[in-house]
Amino acid sequence: MLYDPKSIELKWQRAWADARVAEVDVTRPGEKYYMLNMFPYPSGDLHVGHGRNYILGDALFRFLRMRGRTVLNPMGWDAFGLPAENAAIKRGIHPRQWTVGNIANMKGQFTRWGILYDWSKELASCEPEYYHWNQWLFLQLYKRGLAYRGKAPVNWCPSDQTVLANEQVIDGRCERCDSVVVQRELEQWFFRITDYADRLDAGLDTLHDWPEKVKLMQRNWIGRSIGADVDFSVPALGRPIRIFTTRPDTIYGATFMVLAPEHPHVPALIANAPNRQETERWMATVHNQSALERQESGKEGRFTGSTAINPFTNEQIPIWLGNFVLMQYGTGAIMAVPGHDQRDFEFAKQYDLPIRMVVAPKTAAPANVGPTNVGPALSRSEPAGEPALREASEPALREASEPALREASEPALREAYVDKEDGISVNSGVISGLPTPKAIERIIEEIELRGIGRKMVRYRLRDWLISRQRYWGTPIPILYCDGCGIVPVQEDQLPVVLPLDVPFTGREGNPLAKDAGFVNTTCPKCGGAARRETDTMDTFVDSSWYYARFISARDGTGIFDSRLVNRWLPVDQYIGGIEHAILHLLYARFICRTLHDIGLVDFEEPFTRLFNQGPITKEGYRDPSDNMAWVALNEIEWRDGKPFHKGVELLAEVGKMSKSRLNVVPPDELIDRFGADTERVYTLFIAPPEKEAAWSDEGVIGAYRFLGRVWNHGESVAAVVSPAAGPARAPAPTLIRKTHQTIAAVTQRIERFEFNTAISALMELSNAIGDAIAAGENVSESYSILLQLLHPFAPHITEELWEKLGKQPFILTSRWPEADPALMREDSVTIVVQVNGKLRGHVEVANPPIEEQVLAAVRGNERVQQWIAGKNVVKTIYVPGKLVNVVVKS
RNA sequence: GCGAAAGUGGCGGAAUUGGCAGACGCGCUGGACUUAGGAUCCAGUGGCCCAAAGCCGUGGGGGUUCGAGUCCCCCCUUUCGCACCA
Numbered sequence: 011m012l013y014d015p016k017s018i019e020l021k022w023q024r025a026w027a028d029a030r031v032a033e034v035d036v037t038r039p040g041e042k043y044y045m046l047n048m049f050p051y052p053s054g055d056l057h058v059g060h061g062r063n064y065i066l067g068d069a070l071f072r073f074l075r076m077r078g079r080t081v082l083n084p085m086g087w088d089a090f091g092l093p094a095e096n097a098a099i100k101r102g103i104h105p106r107q108w109t110v111g112n113i114a115n116m117k118g119q120f121t122r123w124g125i126l127y128d129w130s131k132e133l134a135s136c137e138p139e140y141y142h143w144n145q146w147l148f149l150q151l152y153k154r155g156l157a158y159r160g161k162a163p164v165n166w167c168p169s170d171q172t173v174l175a176n177e178q179v180i181d182g183r184c185e186r187c188d189s190v191v192v193q194r195e196l197e198q199w200f201f202r203i204t205d206y207a208d209r210l211d212a213g214l215d216t217l218h219d220w221p222e223k224v225k226l227m228q229r230n231w232i233g234r235s236i237g238a239d240v241d242f243s244v245p246a247l248g249r250p251i252r253i254f255t256t257r258p259d260t261i262y263g264a265t266f267m268v269l270a271p272e273h274p275h276v277p278a279l280i281a282n283a284p285n286r287q288e289t290e291r292w293m294a295t296v297h298n299q300s301a302l303e304r305q306e307s308g309k310e311g312r313f314t315g316s317t318a319i320n321p322f323t324n325e326q327i328p329i330w331l332g333n334f335v336l337m338q339y340g341t342g343a344i345m346a347v348p349g350h351d352q353r354d355f356e357f358a359k360q361y362d363l364p365i366r367m368v369v370a371p372k373t374a375a376p377a378n379v380g381p382t383n384v385g386p387a388l389s390r391s392e393p394a395g396e397p398a399l400r401e402a403s404e405p406a407l408r409e410a411s412e413p414a415l416r417e418a419s420e421p422a423l424r425e426a427y428v429d430k431e432d433g434i435s436v437n438s439g440v441i442s443g444l445p446t447p448k449a450i451e452r453i454i455e456e457i458e459l460r461g462i463g464r465k466m467v468r469y470r471l472r473d474w475l476i477s478r479q480r481y482w483g484t485p486i487p488i489l490y491c492d493g494c495g496i497v498p499v500q501e502d503q504l505p506v507v508l509p510l511d512v513p514f515t516g517r518e519g520n521p522l523a524k525d526a527g528f529v530n531t532t533c534p535k536c537g538g539a540a541r542r543e544t545d546t547m548d549t550f551v552d553s554s555w556y557y558a559r560f561i562s563a564r565d566g567t568g569i570f571d572s573r574l575v576n577r578w579l580p581v582d583q584y585i586g587g588i589e590h591a592i593l594h595l596l597y598a599r600f601i602c603r604t605l606h607d608i609g610l611v612d613f614e615e616p617f618t619r620l621f622n623q624g625p626i627t628k629e630g631y632r633d634p635s636d637n638m639a640w641v642a643l644n645e646i647e648w649r650d651g652k653p654f655h656k657g658v659e660l661l662a663e664v665g666k667m668s669k670s671r672l673n674v675v676p677p678d679e680l681i682d683r684f685g686a687d688t689e690r691v692y693t694l695f696i697a698p699p700e701k702e703a704a705w706s707d708e709g710v711i712g713a714y715r716f717l718g719r720v721w722n723h724g725e726s727v728a729a730v731v732s733p734a735a736g737p738a739r740a741p742a743p744t745l746i747r748k749t750h751q752t753i754a755a756v757t758q759r760i761e762r763f764e765f766n767t768a769i770s771a772l773m774e775l776s777n778a779i780g781d782a783i784a785a786g787e788n789v790s791e792s793y794s795i796l797l798q799l800l801h802p803f804a805p806h807i808t809e810e811l812w813e814k815l816g817k818q819p820f821i822l823t824s825r826w827p828e829a830d831p832a833l834m835r836e837d838s839v840t841i842v843v844q845v846n847g848k849l850r851g852h853v854e855v856a857n858p859p860i861e862e863q864v865l866a867a868v869r870g871n872e873r874v875q876q877w878i879a880g881k882n883v884v885k886t887i888y889v890p891g892k893l894v895n896v897v898v899k900s
Numbered sequence: 901g902c903g904a905a906a907g908u909g910g911c912g913g914a915a916u917u918g919g920c921a922g923a924c925g926c927g928c929u930g931g932a933c934u935u936a937g938g939a940u941c942c943a944g945u946g947g948c949c950c951a952a953a954g955c956c957g958u959g960g961g962g963g964u965u966c967g968a969g970u971c972c973c974c975c976c977u978u979u980c981g982c983a984c985c986a
Binding site for chain 2: 012181222223226227230231233235237253254255256257268304305309332333334335336338339340343344345346347351352353354356468469470588591592692695696697698701702703704706708709710711712713715716718722766767769770771772773774777884885887893895896897898
């Protein structure tokens with residue numbers, strides 16, 4: 011009987027579903043293991059790349075089960091979001107209908123892949139049953155001041171007609187539709203993630219089983235910087251301007267100050283500016299630019315007409331406005347140190363501002379580094395009586411007051427741009443001669459002593475903008491009352507149900523705002539008329555806590571059962587794509603901490619181990635002049651139960667495109683032709699799972715052949731084990747050894763997520779079994795072990811063959827085999843003998859258990875004696891099982 | 901620009917602590933069985949050479965070592981991430 015996947019896969023998928031094999035009673039004790047694939051957005055388009063994610067999860071699930079763990083592996087749907095709404099506008103189908111239909115399709119696909127989930131815990135974020143608790147969570151954060159409404163410049167996507175979080179803006183463009191994002195000043199809802207910046211940063215150190223790459227990306231995104239806030243007095247303003255710097259040690263080199271054009275003091279400062287009107291026009295232009303345009307226009311600035319006093323040199327330094335200074339970071343004002351900062355340097359060159367060197371490379375002798383200035387000189391302000399201060403900066407004053415002793419060349423200044431680690435302060439008064447780290451410490455002390463500033467830790471991270479001007483999302487549970495202002499919906503009034511009966515035209519903004527029945531309500535405080543918030547929540551709110559909801563998905567009384575969640579979480583193994591390295595994973599870590607602080611969970615990190623699978627790519631190459639090849643490639647036919655690559659033949663004629671460049675790989679088509687097991691084996695075999703893998707249609711054939719051979723071997727084995735068969739020859743020791751070595755190898759490789767080499771080991775074993783069958787040996791023991799080891803990768807065929815051997819259904823009864831070290835040992839090895847690294851020949855050593863015996867056997871060997879005759883043997887190196895190298899002195 | 905990772909046959913990729921480079925698979929070549937091959941099976945397949953012996957081979961150049969894909973230094977290339985964050 012030929013291997014026909016079609017006839018067996020459906021049978022086993024039904025059997026698994028009927029037996030509810032993946033359902034876990036979370037209230038029962040047992041050695042728990044919680045594994046989770048990131049829940050998908052039900053987009054409706056599914057290809058083999060998606061499959062990789064779920065197939066590798068399922069292989070892990072089946073492996074862990076066979077090893078006796080109680081494994082929870084649930085699945086749900088990240089079901090709110092823009093594409094559903096766009097589909098509604100485009101095709102006139104309701105977002106819910108579109109979403110539910112896609113969910114049904116995807117669920118069917120999972121089943122056809124042979125993937126086992128605990129569907130009793132299924133959840134969909136678009137159901138009131140779920141988003142009820144999304145709203146409840148919002149109210150808890152609101153109560154604690156972690157959710158707030160604020161006016162701020164926000165990212166607006168003109169195409170999607172909604173605001174976006176900073177994390178959703180990539181290179182100044184919308185991550186979804188690629189439109190250039192513009193800045194708008196709007197009132198929006200935010201989550202105060204910045205309150206958790208320090209904990210989110212520090213927590214990364216505890217995540218030992220996360221990819222370094224993801225941790226690094228999060229660390230960069232959080233952007234923790236240690237430095238100092240320093241006040242520079244501004245006589246014209248009558249009050250100081252505060253700057254933030256990470257290099258306070260360079261303050262003696264601060265020769266001017268730059269403010270963001272949006273800085274609140276700017277209007278007062280430019281009142282005296284000679285070119286005030288022009289400056290205002292320029293400010294308006296910069297303000298209206300997108301972040302992208304602002305950066306592309308290069309460094310630009312305007313002089314405000316005012317000066318500040320450098321508190322350490324007492325020089326009057328000009329205050330400039332600059333488009334490169336961001337209001338959102340630090341204080342929106344910087345001290346510019348053009349001698350030691352690339353951006354300040356460029357700005358100073360452009361506007362002819364003074365440049366001063368105050369840090370010398372460690373390698374240069376400090377004595378040789380004189381005051382090094384270029385550009386115009388600065389005038390000093392007379393310190394208004396503060397003798398101590400004056401005294402302290404005396405050396406600096408003296409140096410600074412002398413007109414540029416030596417005109418520094420530009421290269422010299424660039425060279426002076428030194429690393430934090432290895433510079434020495436020069437021309438810097440109290441800190442002259444100190445290495446940079448010490449200088450920073452010392453100058454901060456001085457700054458704090460003088461009461462003009464303090465040590466400061468700042469973060470790049472900004473608050474999470476969570477409101478969206480879209481329909482298909484969780485309604486924000488807030489009312490606006492003319493009398494009472496912002497009023498949260500009372501918890502017993504939840505959920506605020508998203509009305510389904512609204513029109514979608516795509517032209518009039520958020521349809522919710524047009525729904526009078528939804529908008530108009532009464533204020534629970536004063537009973538007067540109130541309007542509902544019509545913005546919905548970012549869908550990343552939905553996905554920031556769903557992993558906990560699975561434990562009690564049907565609970566109508568609370569967000570989840572804390573007792574059970576504390577038992578089952580954190581998630582032991584989380585699996586998903588690298589695209590969520592910042593967005594989802596950062597938000598989930600944040601929300602988990604808020605849940606912790608509320609007292610709902612007793613852990614801070616939701617995911618113990620993280621694995622990011624790589625994408626599957628399909629070379630989309632196509633010669634535009636070559637339509638014939640394009641058509642031909644898609645014409646693969648099935649004849650007499652075999653795949654027929656008609657496209658391949660036509661392609662050979664056309665001769666322009668590699669056969670591997672088929673464009674479409676819909677999983678159903680693949681399953682129809684080769685079966686799910688083939689797709690599973692190929693997907694995991696193709697490349698290391700964390701790497702990007704290029705799909706190859708010929709490669710699939712290899713996996714199919716492999717399974718076909720396993721199938722055919724089964725026929726031979728069945729003949730051997732049947733009672734009618736005569737006495738079989740005893741299994742050969744080499745096959746036994748290979749079998750046990752394979753058990754050890756496959757076990758270890760699955761644990762390390764090295765699925766590709768695990769499968770190659772199984773192919774080797776299968777080849778060995780084939781050879782043994784040809785030699786008439788009894789292979790039934792090895793064969794049944796092969797089936798067990800293969801099961802996580804190819805569950806259907808192994809169930810079927812297992813049954814044919816007369817055994818009980820696999821998934822319910824089978825255990826992972828144990829390797830016997832004694833059976834893995836070689837009973838003789840061929841040792842390669844080298845003399846001084848030069849290959850000399852081979853020596854056979856029987857029963858070589860320990861190193862001394864091998865060495866003795868080799869040294870006592872006649873031929874070896876000849877090779878080393880008359881030479882001085884320095885040492886003899888033994889590489890277990892492989893070679894002996896005799897090192898001699900010439 | 902800054903940061904990280906990676907360069908191995910025609911292709912995807914193997915190779916604990918440095919220890920027979922190219923496992924496994926695809927493709928290709930030849931053969932068997934066949935009306936046929938696109939199924940299946942057998943053999944071969946890094947390069948130079950008719951072949952053998954031999955030599956050369958893990959991006960390039962140096963170095964350490966009896967021995968380097970692996971360790972050290974310099975350079976090149978690619979991919980990814982961040983990108984005026986003071």
